[in-house]
Amino acid sequence: MNILLTGGAGFIGTHLTRSLLAQGHEVVVLDSFLSQVHGNKRALASDLTPHVHLITGDVADPAAMRTGLEGAECVIHFAAETGTGQSMYEVGRYERTNVGGTAVLYELLSNNPNHRVQRIIIASSRAIYGEGAYYCPQDGVVYPSTRDVEDKKRGQFDPLCPKCGGTCETNPTPEAAPPQPSSFYGLTKQVQEQTALLFGKVLGIPTVALRYQNVYGPGQSLHNPYTGILAVFSNLARRGLPIQVFEDGEESRDFVYIDDVVRATARCTASDIPGYHTINVGSGKHTTVFEVAQRINGFYGNRSNIRITGAFRDGDIRHGFADLAIASTLLDYEPQWLFHEGLNNFLRWADQSEVGSNGYERSLSELRTRGLLHE
Numbered sequence: 001m002n003i004l005l006t007g008g009a010g011f012i013g014t015h016l017t018r019s020l021l022a023q024g025h026e027v028v029v030l031d032s033f034l035s036q037v038h039g040n041k042r043a044l045a046s047d048l049t050p051h052v053h054l055i056t057g058d059v060a061d062p063a064a065m066r067t068g069l070e071g072a073e074c075v076i077h078f079a080a081e082t083g084t085g086q087s088m089y090e091v092g093r094y095e096r097t098n099v100g101g102t103a104v105l106y107e108l109l110s111n112n113p114n115h116r117v118q119r120i121i122i123a124s125s126r127a128i129y130g131e132g133a134y135y136c137p138q139d140g141v142v143y144p145s146t147r148d149v150e151d152k153k154r155g156q157f158d159p160l161c162p163k164c165g166g167t168c169e170t171n172p173t174p175e176a177a178p179p180q181p182s183s184f185y186g187l188t189k190q191v192q193e194q195t196a197l198l199f200g201k202v203l204g205i206p207t208v209a210l211r212y213q214n215v216y217g218p219g220q221s222l223h224n225p226y227t228g229i230l231a232v233f234s235n236l237a238r239r240g241l242p243i244q245v246f247e248d249g250e251e252s253r254d255f256v257y258i259d260d261v262v263r264a265t266a267r268c269t270a271s272d273i274p275g276y277h278t279i280n281v282g283s284g285k286h287t288t289v290f291e292v293a294q295r296i297n298g299f300y301g302n303r304s305n306i307r308i309t310g311a312f313r314d315g316d317i318r319h320g321f322a323d324l325a326i327a328s329t330l331l332d333y334e335p336q337w338l339f340h341e342g343l344n345n346f347l348r349w350a351d352q353s354e355v356g357s358n359g360y361e362r363s364l365s366e367l368r369t370r371g372l373l374h375e
Contacts (some may be wrong), residue, residue, distance in 0.1 A: 001269065002116075004072040006030045006059050006101070007079030008052075010037060011220040012123070012212075012265075014045055015258050016076070019266045021051055030055045030068040030079065039223050039357075059101035066108055069115065074269055076121045077105065077196070080189075083226035084127060084315040085363070087185035089370050098188035099195075106199040117205055121268045122196040124209040124278065126254070127186030132173035132320050136161040141171055146182040152312050153374065157247045159318055170252070170286065170319035175211065175278045175326055183315035193278065200276050208268045213282030213322050217258030217342060218349035222356030225363040229289065230255075233296045234347060235356040240303035246316070249290030249308040254282040254321035257342035260335045267331045282322030283335045295340065299347045311375040313367055 003020060007013050008029030020027050029052050033042050044054055057064025059079035069075070080098045081087070087094045102122075109115050126132070131144045144159035151160075161168045181187045193209040200207030216230045225232065236243050264281045267273075293306045327333040367373035 001073045002026045002028070002071050003074045003076060003269070004028045004030065004068045005076045005078065006068070007077075009033060009044055010078060012215060012258065012261060013078050014048070014219060015217070015262045016265055017048055017052060019262050020269070021048075023266065025269070027051075028053045028055065028068055028072065030057055030059060030064060032056070032058045032079070036226070037221050037224050060096055060104055062104050062108065065104050069108060069117070071116060073116050074119045074121070075105065075117055076265070077102065078123045080123065080192070082185065083224075084183035084185045085313050085367050085372060086226040087183050087188070088315050088372055089366065091184055094184055094188050099191050102192045102195050106195060109203060109205070110199065119269065120196060120200060120205055120207045121265065122193060122207065122209040124193045124211045125186065125189040126173070126211050126213050126280070126282070126320055126322065127183060128179050128181055128190045128193065128211060129173050129177050129320065130180035130182040130186065131159050131317050133171040133177055134159060134161070134168040135171040136164065136166060136168040138166060139163040142168060143178055143180065144168070145180055147318060149314070149374065152247070155248070155310065157251065157312070157318060170321065172284065172321055172323035173280070174323040175280055182317055197276050197278070206274055207276045208273065209278045210265060210268065211278060211280045211322070212261060213254035213256045213280070213320070215258060215261050216255055217346050219258070220346070222350060222353060223359070225359035229292060230296070230343070230346060231350075231356060232360050233293055234350045235360070237297050237300040237304045238351070238355050243293050243297060243304045243306045244311075245289055245293050245306060245308045247310065247312050249293075250288050251316070252286040252288045252319045252321070254284070254286050255339050255342070256282045256335065257337035260337055264327060264331050264333045267333065273330060277326070277330060279327050279330060280322035280324055281327060281333070282324065283337070283339065284322055284324045285339065286319060286321035287339050295343055296347065299344065309375070311373065313374070314372045
């Protein structure tokens with residue numbers, strides 16, 4: 001197939017492009033090379049350059065998108081601004097790219113009856129769920145809303161049951177969970193996903209929205225301080241600088257290795273997956289942030305002091321891990337990578353890479369001055 005991959009010069013896009021080329025697809029990449037993510041890089045990886053047609057342009061620019069769509073039979077739409085905290089004050093920027101860029105795609109398709117697009121895959125996010133699913137001994141599976149700031153200031157970090165107010169435990173979150181994004185980033189992904197599914201049905205284009213969990217692995221940006229705690233912590237640990245862990249350190253995430261993500265995404269290009277779907281892509285397990293900090297610090301010789309601060313950011317969720325039943329059924333997807341194995345691969349790669357620019361403190365300062373970081 002001829003595939004347009006927006007945001008294809010990024011972390012997931014680069015790995016996915018290699019897989020698509022190996023399967024015999026032809027790939028066109030549309031990417032703006034945002035400096036926050038790419039630094040000074042303005043080209044694809046050297047092994048991809050001879051085999052991929054690159055369009056350097058903005059996904060919200062109709063001319064660039066129109067060029068990318070020429071001859072495309074499949075669109076994989078990755079281009080997006082990422083980062084929950086930053087989205088709470090760079091509101092227009094996130095809206096323009098995540099919502100506006102998707103609107104441009106569907107306006108062009110809606111007004112071109114001769115387009116050749118047969119399938120669309122959207123990179124969505126678990127941020128849509130907000131806190132996600134929990135289990136209450138009295139009320140069963142429940143879906144708490146955004147945690148109260150005053151509760152967190154008192155050290156009550158875990159969500160309470162929205163029905164009885166009692167304690168509850170994190171539970172695998174299924175796709176049927178109600179959308180309750182706690183950040184503007186999550187809200188833009190919800191709108192992006194719903195736009196794709198709506199127009200997919202209107203235009204008769206089979207569509208899959210993949211709700212990625214926390215994707216990690218070799219090749220991810222070490223220079224973007226607004227997203228990716230593995231990159232942030234590894235930069236600090238390599239310098240021997242203090243690692244400060246928010247809340248009580250027991251907050252947890254579903255970390256999914258890049259190879260698993262690529263395999264699930266590439267599977268969505270197959271013609272035997274009809275219809276319109278939202279599908280979780282994760283590891284199905286969760287790891288605490290404190291454990292992540294310990295593992296990373298240990299890998300680099302325990303040179304950093306790890307401090308649990310009790311501070312918290314607006315927009316962060318407490319726990320999250322994916323129910324993978326639909327991914328297993330539709331994509332024959334089972335995660336292959338255990339977290340400690342994937343983490344060691346990432347850290348070995350990071351150790352051979354330039355230490356990321358020290359923008360993490362700046363990102364915290366931006367939150368602090370806007371009242372979004374509580375210390």
